Amino acid sequence: APYMRVPPSLLREKTGRRGKDAWMALGGKVYNITPYATFHPGGVPELMRGAGRDGTELFGEVHPWVNHETMLAACLVGLLVVEPEAGS
């Protein structure tokens, strides 16, 4: 497969806390938002509300007109796995 498949457990680890990278799922795609964070017009803390989780709803509530696929193309990590995780 061309893209890494990201299970929700891995996404949850990537919160940007303790110097770690921050990842966010948007529309089924997982992005490393770390390099983008300081450019976010709404500020870093606001952006980080969606870190380590699926930010699709938050994102859509605030700015549904923003094209994250284009803006974050270089930050794409992979696809969020929707099936139950192995072993669960």
Ligand code: HEM
């Ligand atoms: C503003 C991008 C995630 C909250 C903006 C704007 C862009 C942007 C381009 C300016 C929009 C405009 O002026 O028309 C992104 C991207 C995100 C992201 C690429 C994902 C990586 C979030 C999240 C939140 C958020 C998760 C959390 C609630 C805001 C707010 C503003 C804003 C409040 C308004 C700033 C203002 O006009 O004062 N964002 N955003 N964003 N964003 Fe985000």
